[in-house]
Amino acid sequence: xxxxxxxxxxxxxxxxxxxxDDDAGTRPSDDEADWLRDVGFDCxxxxxxxxxxxxxxxxxxxxxVRTLTREQAAALSRRLNEVRGRHxxxxxxxxxxxxxxxxxxxxxxxxxxxxxxxxxxxxxDLNDTVASLEVKGIxxxxxxxxxxxxxxxxxxxxxxxxxxxTSTFGDWTMQPGFDVNFRLTSHxxxxxxxxxxxxxxxxxxxxxxSPRDQRTVTSLTLMELSALYDEHGITYCRxxxxxxxxxxxxxxxxxxxxxxxxQDAHRGFRDDKPWLIGQILDHLERxxxxxxxxxxxxxxxxxxxxxxxxxxxxxxRSPEKLPLVLERHGxxxxxxxxxxxxxxxxxxxxxxxxxxxxxxxxxxxTLLKQLKAxxxxxxxxxxxxxxxxxxxxxxxxxxxxxxxKNKMSLxxxxxxxxxxxxxxxxxxxxxxxxxxxxxxxxxxSMLVYYxxxxxxxxxxxxxxxxxxxxxxxxxxxxxxxxQQQQLKVGELLIQVDSQVRPDAPVYPVKVNDATTAxxxxxxxxxxxxxxxxxxxxxxxxxxxxxxxxxxxxxxxSLYEIGGTIGWRQLEHTANLMSVFRENxxxxxxxxxxxxxxxxxx
Numbered sequence: 001x002x003x004x005x006x007x008x009x010x011x012x013x014x015x016x017x018x019x020x021d022d023d024a025g026t027r028p029s030d031d032e033a034d035w036l037r038d039v040g041f042d043c044x045x046x047x048x049x050x051x052x053x054x055x056x057x058x059x060x061x062x063x064x065v066r067t068l069t070r071e072q073a074a075a076l077s078r079r080l081n082e083v084r085g086r087h088x089x090x091x092x093x094x095x096x097x098x099x100x101x102x103x104x105x106x107x108x109x110x111x112x113x114x115x116x117x118x119x120x121x122x123x124x125d126l127n128d129t130v131a132s133l134e135v136k137g138i139x140x141x142x143x144x145x146x147x148x149x150x151x152x153x154x155x156x157x158x159x160x161x162x163x164x165x166t167s168t169f170g171d172w173t174m175q176p177g178f179d180v181n182f183r184l185t186s187h188x189x190x191x192x193x194x195x196x197x198x199x200x201x202x203x204x205x206x207x208x209x210s211p212r213d214q215r216t217v218t219s220l221t222l223m224e225l226s227a228l229y230d231e232h233g234i235t236y237c238r239x240x241x242x243x244x245x246x247x248x249x250x251x252x253x254x255x256x257x258x259x260x261x262x263q264d265a266h267r268g269f270r271d272d273k274p275w276l277i278g279q280i281l282d283h284l285e286r287x288x289x290x291x292x293x294x295x296x297x298x299x300x301x302x303x304x305x306x307x308x309x310x311x312x313x314x315x316x317r318s319p320e321k322l323p324l325v326l327e328r329h330g331x332x333x334x335x336x337x338x339x340x341x342x343x344x345x346x347x348x349x350x351x352x353x354x355x356x357x358x359x360x361x362x363x364x365x366t367l368l369k370q371l372k373a374x375x376x377x378x379x380x381x382x383x384x385x386x387x388x389x390x391x392x393x394x395x396x397x398x399x400x401x402x403x404x405k406n407k408m409s410l411x412x413x414x415x416x417x418x419x420x421x422x423x424x425x426x427x428x429x430x431x432x433x434x435x436x437x438x439x440x441x442x443x444x445s446m447l448v449y450y451x452x453x454x455x456x457x458x459x460x461x462x463x464x465x466x467x468x469x470x471x472x473x474x475x476x477x478x479x480x481x482x483q484q485q486q487l488k489v490g491e492l493l494i495q496v497d498s499q500v501r502p503d504a505p506v507y508p509v510k511v512n513d514a515t516t517a518x519x520x521x522x523x524x525x526x527x528x529x530x531x532x533x534x535x536x537x538x539x540x541x542x543x544x545x546x547x548x549x550x551x552x553x554x555x556x557s558l559y560e561i562g563g564t565i566g567w568r569q570l571e572h573t574a575n576l577m578s579v580f581r582e583n584x585x586x587x588x589x590x591x592x593x594x595x596x597x598x599x600x601x
Contacts, residue, residue: 007296007412008437011419014298014343031237032079035226039076039219040064064216067468071227072220078230171459172368173197182367187441188411191449194371196456201582202517202574204457205596206379206386207272210566213465217379220461225357225376234363236356252276252312254344257384267319272387276315279322280338281395288331289398290405295339295416299332307333308340342392342420349389349421354380358422359439361446371450374443378454386455392417393451400448414444466564466582473563473585492580494524497591500556501528511576517558518572524590525552557593560586569594 036042068076174180175193182192196203206214229235251263260274269275288294298304307329314325326334342349350358354377361377364370378386396417400410418440424433447454491510498504507527509520529549560579561567563586570579580586 005415005434005437008415008419008441010298011339011416012424014339032083034238035079035222036083039222040215041076041080064219064468066471067464068223069227071231072223075223075226075230079226170372171197171199171456172371172453174368178367180366180368183365184367184370184442184446185362187414187438187445191410191445192367194368194450194453196453199459200575200578201459202571202579204459204462204568205455206457207383208569208594208596209457210568213566213568216465216468217457217461220464221376221379225373225380228364228369228373228376229357229360232364234360236360239352239355250312251316253308253341254346256346257388261384269319272383273391274384274388275319276311276322277338277341277388278391280326280334280341281391283323283326284331284334284338285395285398287327288335289402291331292405292407294331294399294406294408295335295413296408297332299330299336303329303333304336304340307337311337339417339420343423348423349381349385349392350377351381351385355422358443359436361443362439370446371453374446374450375454375456375458379457389421389447390451390455392421393448396448397451410445410448411441414448415441418444462565465566469564469566492520492576492588494520494558494588494590496524496528497589499592500590505531511580513575513577515576516572517570517574517576517579518553520576520588521556521558521572521590522549522553525549525556555593556590559589559591561589562587
């Protein structure tokens with residue numbers, strides 16, 4: 001039955017877990033209350049309602065509510081009604097009091113149905129707001145006001161009726177030859193290529209948004225995921241944390257990611273993933289991915305223990321010598337240490353909170369919806385988990401690209417790494433556990449193969465963020481400020497941030513439909529260069545000087561600030577006029593460039 005999963009069971013044998021007597025998840029009521037807190041509606045929970053309100057009133061969330069799609073709003077409404085319904089005192093029914101007299105009579109009127117979005121006093125009045133959805137969920141969002149203007153399609157493009165379906169889904173396009181209804185149900189199926197659709201405004205990663213906009217993305221992500229699962233009748237509960245045997249007095253194994261990051265900060269290493277894990281992955285990518293059976297061959301236990309002791313000592317005393325320590329040991333032992341660190345984490349990278357939600361992904365009816373759910377789940381992970389998981393799957397992808405040399409296919413790699421990412425409840429090869437093994441192997445394969453899609457923020461969420469900011473500005477009547485920020489067509493004012501140059505100069509830059517963010521940064525630094533060398537302006541610029549300007553331009557980025565967003569770092573290839581049309585009231589700053597997730601590893 002499980003012969004093909006021998007590698008999986010071998011990895012499970014390495015897990016040191018104390019099984020809980022009760023494997024049940026949390027109660028649904030707990031999940032719903034936590035859900036409301038996570039999306040920013042904790043004040044709507046009955047126990048937390050302020051004295052001035054009642055359980056039936058919606059908290060004053062203003063533009064946050066008005067920018068929701070119908071499906072997101074419905075997901076929020078359902079959970080508010082469920083939580084409030086359990087806490088609202090049950091009024092006695094007159095038929096219970098006078099049951100013998102009214103047994104065979106029809107009710108005088110219809111029972112009141114609690115409709116969250118139809119309450120007159122609710123700020124989400126459908127006749128006076130902008131939320132109107134034509135297709136479900138993340139696929140399409142259109143806005144309609146009192147004037148009944150023609151609907152404008154933004155962000156994710158949705159599917160038309162069945163006869164008009166194409167292989168394009170929002171930000172993604174499926175490989176020709178695969179039906180749009182194709183679904184992944186087995187770990188050994190062929191994975192079709194899905195590519196990013198061209199977006200002139202550029203791709204956005206979560207870390208490239210302001211903290212406030214990141215919180216908005218997290219809130220929208222959870223509502224969108226819930227709406228998607230509600231649509232298909234899928235439910236999940238948070239899994240109870242599994243007790244794991246810990247290694248005493250270890251600074252490396254069994255340590256939470258947050259603790260590793262705190263230790264890194266004290267040593268001057270600042271990143272979103274632990275420096276130690278990054279160093280191990282870098283070493284393996286240089287010296288291990290061509291080794292036959294890398295990750296599968298466990299290595300000598302004695303040598304693994306020796307490596308662990310050396311790394312522990314070096315990490316505490318002389319972390320800068322870690323690359324030399326790793327080079328003294330074989331790649332199989334280093335790979336074994338990596339897996340040991342991952343499976344010894346107090347909480348798995350996919351988190352106990354969302355592990356069951358990950359396991360429900362294969363139930364969705366199409367590959368594109370499965371990828372949509374995975375994209376949303378990845379964005380819901382805490383930053384250290386999300387960035388560490390990205391570094392891991394990038395390394396695994398590099399291993400599979402050397403399959404001709406190391407004999408490690410995507411299926412082999414996924415089967416071995418799955419139990420290190422998704423902690424099994426039990427390790428015996430039963431039918432139930434075999435099903436769990438197949439599920440997690442499939443999901444791990446998808447995380448590796450489609451990593452270029454899953455860590456990006458859906459363009460629809462950026463549209464909703466812009467709309468929220470726009471509505472806030474309109475609500476505060478900042479017309480004068482808007483007029484001052486409006487710039488004449490064809491020219492933008494670019495401010496150099498004070499951390500680049502203390503006097504923070506401003507440069508007018510002419511733009512057209514071909515202007516990119518990178519070209520603007522280069523033009524600004526060239527202007528600064530000539531300004532500093534005003535006395536020698538008639539002399540030709542040396543190649544070294546031009547090289548310095550180009551190097552500075554690569555180290556800095558153009559930032560879109562204010563208007564319809566908090567702030568966003570623009571890719572050098574982003575079309576500036578496309579961004580300007582979406583956010584004409586923004587300010588434009590040149591600041592040091594923040595590395596993208598794909599560059600950090």
